Amino acid sequence: MNAETREKYLKLALLLFGIIFLFIYPLGLVWPAGWVWHGGEGSYYLQMICGVYFVLGVMLIKAAKNPSEHESLITFTIWSSIVHAVIMAYHGIADGNEMGHMIGDVPALLLVAGVLWYCSPRGDAEAQTA
Numbered sequence: 354m355n356a357e358t359r360e361k362y363l364k365l366a367l368l369l370f371g372i373i374f375l376f377i378y379p380l381g382l383v384w385p386a387g388w389v390w391h392g393g394e395g396s397y398y399l400q401m402i403c404g405v406y407f408v409l410g411v412m413l414i415k416a417a418k419n420p421s422e423h424e425s426l427i428t429f430t431i432w433s434s435i436v437h438a439v440i441m442a443y444h445g446i447a448d449g450n451e452m453g454h455m456i457g458d459v460p461a462l463l464l465v466a467g468v469l470w471y472c473s474p475r476g477d478a479e480a481q482t483a
Contacts, residue, residue: 356474360420363472367417367427370465374410378403387457390441420473427473431466438462 354362381389381399389399413430416423438459445454 359472359474363420363427363469364417366468366472367413367420370430370469371410371413371417374406374413377406384453384457386453388454390444390451390454424473427469431469431473434462434466434469438466 377388378399380387381403389396409430412423412426416426420427441454441462442459445451445459
């Protein structure tokens with residue numbers, strides 16, 4: 354994939370994931386077993402995580418306009434999604450009551466990380482061969 358096409362897909366991915374992150378709270382209401390931890394929608398945890406992801410969603414939407422100016426945000430989103438997914442997977446497996454996350458937010462975060470990584474610029478070596 355050439356750099357122009359990669360950037361086009363990166364912009365689209367940033368916009369879509371940003372919009373999805375704005376709706377973490379409604380996702381938790383629709384399917385709590387796959388999106389909500391520690392006792393449901395009234396918990397302080399859910400409010401905090403929704404607040405963080407809402408702000409990240411807004412920032413990703415902003416970054417979609419010019420991804421090259423927001424490389425550190427994109428890198429943060431990739432790595433924090435991987436770390437978050439690994440921690441959730443561990444706890445989802447360890448606590449049988451949280452297994453719904455193994456088909457909910459765990460794969461969703463790995464998808465975010467994978468798509469953003471795949472669409473991110475590859476550096477000089479690939480640009481020279483493209």
